[in-house]
Amino acid sequence: MLLLLILFPLAVALLALLLPWYQARSWLLPVSGALHLLMAGVTVAGPGHAPSPWIALDALSSLVLIVTSLLYFGCAVYAVGYLDLRRDRGNKTIVPCLLVFLSAMTLAIAARHLGLLWMAVEATTLASAPLIYYNRNRLSIEATWKYLLLCSVGIALALLGILFIAYAALAGGGMPATLQLDTLLAGATQLSRPWLHAGYVFLLVGFGTKMGLAPLHSWKPDAYGEAPGMVGALLAGGLTSVAFLAILRAVQLMTAAGDGAMARQALLGMGLLSLLIAAIFMVRQPDIKRLLAYSSVEHMGILAIGVGIGGLATFGAMLHLVNNALTKGCLFLSAGNIQRAYDSKRLSKVHGALATLPISGSIFLAGFLAITGSPPFGLFMSEFTILRGIFGSGQTWIGLLMVLLLAMVFIGMGATVLTATQGEPVKLESAYKDNFLLVISPLLFLLLVLLLGVYLPEPLQNALREAAALLEVQL
Amino acid sequence: MIIRLFLHLALLLLFAPLLQGVITRTKALFAGRVGAPLLQPYYDLARLWRKGFVFSRTTTWVFLAGPLVGLVVPLLASLLIPFGALPAPISFEGDLVLFVYLFALSRFFTVAAALDTGSSFEGMGAAREVTFSCLAEPTLLFALLVLARLSDGLSLGTLLGSHLLPAWHSDAGASLGLILVSLFLVLLVENSRIPFDDPNTHLELTMIHEVMILDHSGPALGMILYGAALKMMVMGALLVRLALPWQTGWWLSDALLFLAGLTGLAVLIGVIESIMARLRLPRVPQVLVGTMLLSIFALVLVLR
Amino acid sequence: MLELTNPLLLAVILINFYTLGSARLVACVRVVALQGALLALLPLLSHGFTFHAMVLAAEAFCFKGVVIPWLLLRAIHRVRIRREMEPIVGFVPTLILGVLTTVGAFLFADLLPLAPEHHDGMFVPTALATMFSGFLLLITRRKAITQILGYLMLENGIFIFAVLLSAAMPFMVEAGILLDLLVGVFVMGIVVNQISREFSTLNTERLTALKE
Numbered sequence: 001m002l003l004l005l006i007l008f009p010l011a012v013a014l015l016a017l018l019l020p021w022y023q024a025r026s027w028l029l030p031v032s033g034a035l036h037l038l039m040a041g042v043t044v045a046g047p048g049h050a051p052s053p054w055i056a057l058d059a060l061s062s063l064v065l066i067v068t069s070l071l072y073f074g075c076a077v078y079a080v081g082y083l084d085l086r087r088d089r090g091n092k093t094i095v096p097c098l099l100v101f102l103s104a105m106t107l108a109i110a111a112r113h114l115g116l117l118w119m120a121v122e123a124t125t126l127a128s129a130p131l132i133y134y135n136r137n138r139l140s141i142e143a144t145w146k147y148l149l150l151c152s153v154g155i156a157l158a159l160l161g162i163l164f165i166a167y168a169a170l171a172g173g174g175m176p177a178t179l180q181l182d183t184l185l186a187g188a189t190q191l192s193r194p195w196l197h198a199g200y201v202f203l204l205v206g207f208g209t210k211m212g213l214a215p216l217h218s219w220k221p222d223a224y225g226e227a228p229g230m231v232g233a234l235l236a237g238g239l240t241s242v243a244f245l246a247i248l249r250a251v252q253l254m255t256a257a258g259d260g261a262m263a264r265q266a267l268l269g270m271g272l273l274s275l276l277i278a279a280i281f282m283v284r285q286p287d288i289k290r291l292l293a294y295s296s297v298e299h300m301g302i303l304a305i306g307v308g309i310g311g312l313a314t315f316g317a318m319l320h321l322v323n324n325a326l327t328k329g330c331l332f333l334s335a336g337n338i339q340r341a342y343d344s345k346r347l348s349k350v351h352g353a354l355a356t357l358p359i360s361g362s363i364f365l366a367g368f369l370a371i372t373g374s375p376p377f378g379l380f381m382s383e384f385t386i387l388r389g390i391f392g393s394g395q396t397w398i399g400l401l402m403v404l405l406l407a408m409v410f411i412g413m414g415a416t417v418l419t420a421t422q423g424e425p426v427k428l429e430s431a432y433k434d435n436f437l438l439v440i441s442p443l444l445f446l447l448l449v450l451l452l453g454v455y456l457p458e459p460l461q462n463a464l465r466e467a468a469a470l471l472e473v474q475l
Numbered sequence: 476m477i478i479r480l481f482l483h484l485a486l487l488l489l490f491a492p493l494l495q496g497v498i499t500r501t502k503a504l505f506a507g508r509v510g511a512p513l514l515q516p517y518y519d520l521a522r523l524w525r526k527g528f529v530f531s532r533t534t535t536w537v538f539l540a541g542p543l544v545g546l547v548v549p550l551l552a553s554l555l556i557p558f559g560a561l562p563a564p565i566s567f568e569g570d571l572v573l574f575v576y577l578f579a580l581s582r583f584f585t586v587a588a589a590l591d592t593g594s595s596f597e598g599m600g601a602a603r604e605v606t607f608s609c610l611a612e613p614t615l616l617f618a619l620l621v622l623a624r625l626s627d628g629l630s631l632g633t634l635l636g637s638h639l640l641p642a643w644h645s646d647a648g649a650s651l652g653l654i655l656v657s658l659f660l661v662l663l664v665e666n667s668r669i670p671f672d673d674p675n676t677h678l679e680l681t682m683i684h685e686v687m688i689l690d691h692s693g694p695a696l697g698m699i700l701y702g703a704a705l706k707m708m709v710m711g712a713l714l715v716r717l718a719l720p721w722q723t724g725w726w727l728s729d730a731l732l733f734l735a736g737l738t739g740l741a742v743l744i745g746v747i748e749s750i751m752a753r754l755r756l757p758r759v760p761q762v763l764v765g766t767m768l769l770s771i772f773a774l775v776l777v778l779r
Numbered sequence: 780m781l782e783l784t785n786p787l788l789l790a791v792i793l794i795n796f797y798t799l800g801s802a803r804l805v806a807c808v809r810v811v812a813l814q815g816a817l818l819a820l821l822p823l824l825s826h827g828f829t830f831h832a833m834v835l836a837a838e839a840f841c842f843k844g845v846v847i848p849w850l851l852l853r854a855i856h857r858v859r860i861r862r863e864m865e866p867i868v869g870f871v872p873t874l875i876l877g878v879l880t881t882v883g884a885f886l887f888a889d890l891l892p893l894a895p896e897h898h899d900g901m902f903v904p905t906a907l908a909t910m911f912s913g914f915l916l917l918i919t920r921r922k923a924i925t926q927i928l929g930y931l932m933l934e935n936g937i938f939i940f941a942v943l944l945s946a947a948m949p950f951m952v953e954a955g956i957l958l959d960l961l962v963g964v965f966v967m968g969i970v971v972n973q974i975s976r977e978f979s980t981l982n983t984e985r986l987t988a989l990k991e
Contacts, residue, residue, distance in 0.1 A: 113952065115949075115952035115955070115956070116955070119952065119955035119959055122963070123959060126959065126962050126966050129970070133973070136973075138977050141973050141978075142986040142987075142988060143989060148963075149967075152967075153930060153933065159956070160910070160937050160940070163940050167894075170944065177944045179952075221989070649785060649786060653789075761871055761874075765800050765874060772792070772796075775881075779885060
């Protein structure tokens with residue numbers, strides 16, 4: 001079933017290459033997205049099979065799988081409306097690439113062998129490069145080139161880290177060199193420490209580049225800024241979660257070997273740096289999509305801080321993963337609508353969105369409130385839980401710093417978003433009209449986040465708790 | 476001892492111009508011509524000796540000192556280096572430094588003689604020659620250092636002794652290969668061969684070595700040509716011994732092996748002159764620095 | 780078998796030096812192709828002629844030695860550039876840096892806590908040296924194609940290290956890695972072509988419009 005989940009989007013991609021009808025190709029996306037979500041739900045809820053050494057689902061990967069699949073489905077529904085608007089660009093490349101991207105992400109989520117994980121993450125980089133280049137102008141080439149080169153080099157370093165971990169198994173004596181995650185976790189105490197630490201550092205740097213943690217985030221504003229809205233949503237919500245999962249595997253390994261504290265310190269440091277840099281760059285940001293990119297850096301920082309503190313904060317980080325993915329989906333899609341309507345994403349052109357585009361504008365505004373952690377949205381609950389965890393573990397200064405930076409982010413982001421949504425309405429030159437397909441997904445994501453803020457259903461709570469438990473110290 | 480000295484000098488003095496002849500013949504054969512006879516350099520030297528001197532009025536005694544030193548230095552240097560398996564007549568600790576700096580001495584006097592004429596072409600050639608030799612000298616020293624590390628001695632005789640053959644087969648073989656290539660490039664630079672300098676060019680602006688000897692004539696020119704041939708043979712001796720480390724025990728077969736090696740080297744130089752073009756002048760320092768780095772790397776490999 | 784791997788690894792290091800000092804793009808691509816082909820022989824020489832090693836060698840030779848260079852040469856041909864510009868640091872300083880980092884790699888590798896069978900070998904230092912050289916190329920060069928070559932060299936260095944661990948890397952994973960590399964270079968080649976079309980140059984210093 002899991003294998004089917006990974007292979008069937010590839011088959012649909014092949015079908016998309018062969019189909020000659022534009023609309024049919026676009027509709028392949030939501031159909032495959034729905035099937036993927038259904039199958040994912042069945043696999044996760046169903047009885048666990050015998051774990052294969054290659055692909056299997058544990059609590060962490062089940063969570064990320066459901067979130068990613070849901071996000072993809074929403075973006076796929078949006079895609080039909082969006083591609084209808086962009087007939088001039090064609091969809092012969094974007095549809096197969098999106099499907100290959102889904103397949104690669106699923107493989108990365110389910111991988112139990114570190115080499116397979118690496119392969120899948122690299123495949124996502126390669127599949128997403130044409131997606132970023134969709135607009136085919138100077139700026140997107142620049143963004144695509146930087147994305148491709150930086151992420152490829154980062155992932156090459158991650159490969160080195162993976163090899164170091166295999167060498168840790170070899171040099172530690174007592175176990176053969178292996179990259180199978182379960183074997184490594186079982187024999188973790190026998191791994192040679194210097195090699196394990198070196199491997200962890202390289203894995204953190206490599207997958208941290210993919211995730212967008214500072215100081216390895218420099219490709220994010222360019223890539224998210226130039227990519228179409230739904231691509232940005234998938235990258236910001238889905239791919240970052242997958243990269244975070246890869247880092248969590250490394251943390252799992254370090255924890256099993258007994259060096260969890262050191263692993264967490266590194267994550268905490270990078271998380272705080274990300275939050276700081278995001279806060280600084282969000283002030284006076286004139287481009288709404290780059291603003292969202294820095295917001296993504298900020299939230300990756302919060303995720304890293306959550307796992308870095310441990311305990312209750314890890315539970316908060318898991319909840320935050322879910323909330324962040326959905327809210328980013330909502331924000332990027334509505335920002336995409338605004339950009340289509342105004343034919344620009346800079347504040348010099350975009351203002352008065354609430355008046356000219358009532359639905360998209362208000363979704364964008366509500367999304368801003370959600371992403372900065374206002375109650376009653378879900379992110380408030382997750383950030384609050386993380387802060388409780390921080391203060392509970394006695395790290396008061398870090399907690400205060402985080403609160404201060406979150407406030408800075410709120411102010412900075414607010415300035416830009418309010419300028420875009422309020423103000424003098426401008427006469428739109430494009431023929432854009434908010435239609436059903438373009439707004440249903442962001443609206444539904446927003447409502448889901450609102451729901452999660454008010455009520456956390458029991459099965460989800462259990463799933464989050466199990467996921468957090470995998471990362472905790474097994475003394 | 477005296478016999479060894481005579482043998483050494485005889486080999487050197489008789490055989491050196493033949494190398495030039497072999498190079499010219501190889502180039503001619505490559506070009507599809509028959510070419511000058513192999514003994515042409517000897518005829519040239521004899522012809523030049525019969526002519527008279529022509530001195531410029533701006534020159535001093537330095538002008539004549541250049542060719543003289545250029546003739547005497549390779550003779551002295553040849554006494555320090557073993558010819559193939561034939562041991563060197565004079566050998567003491569540290570003579571490899573003397574070997575390198577004897578050539579520096581001859582270069583100094585050549586350059587001084589060139590500057591003495593007051594011609595701008597010659598000054599230009601002198602500047603180029605000195606720059607290139609500046610970059611080639613460290614390579615030579617590093618290569619000798621590698622050999623010294625492998626043999627635990629500081630005399631050229633010990634450096635090129637009988638331990639070379641097993642050294643080639645051991646781990647140090649890679650380093651020896653690298654310094655062989657570096658030394659070959661140093662040979663090409665010091666003797667003004669392609670790809671660093673074209674010995675057949677007649678355009679003064681493109682010359683490096685020939686332009687420095689433009690003003691000499693008659694026996695002085697003969698001394699310079701003979702000295703250049705001797706220098707090529709002496710430096711070639713270093714290479715040949717490194718490349719062909721075998722020895723029999725009998726002096727005749729050793730000498731023949733050595734001469735065969737030198738002829739092979741001359742043919743190789745001729746082939747390279749025929750197939751390669753000369754490097755652009757700004758590229759020459761880059762290539763020389765690359766060669767130096769290669770020899771440094773060989774040293775690191777050996778020191779490990 | 781060890782005696783044959785050492786000259787091979789030495790050749791790999793010499794190729795690093797050549798690429799660092801050379802400005803001719805076509806020569807650099809060919810020489811990196813040669814490096815890939817030499818590295819394809821490495822698993823055979825160090826692990827013997829097992830099925831796994833032979834398949835890996837054939838695959839690495841195909842991809843690194845034939846297909847990827849062909850893609851790059853095609854990109855160069857379409858874009859019609861032949862020479863690299865003076866790098867940010869200069870050719871000779873880059874070469875000196877490359878040699879220094881290689882020497883450093885040799886010294887550093889002696890300090891690492893390696894498994895006993897890998898001590899005093901040339902695998903780990905060569906891997907480190909090749910990775911550094913790849914990084915140097917990536918950082919100091921201006922033309923996009925040379926940056927891709929730097930990335931390839933980095934991957935070559937990682938490959939050398941991976942050969943030491945081929946027990947841990949099952950055939951399917953290695954195949955996947957090489958396939959990723961291939962598709963990566965393919966996509967990069969396409970992007971390079973588009974860059975050249977838009978900007979009429981491959982000088983990546985012109986890609987500076989996106990700021991802040």
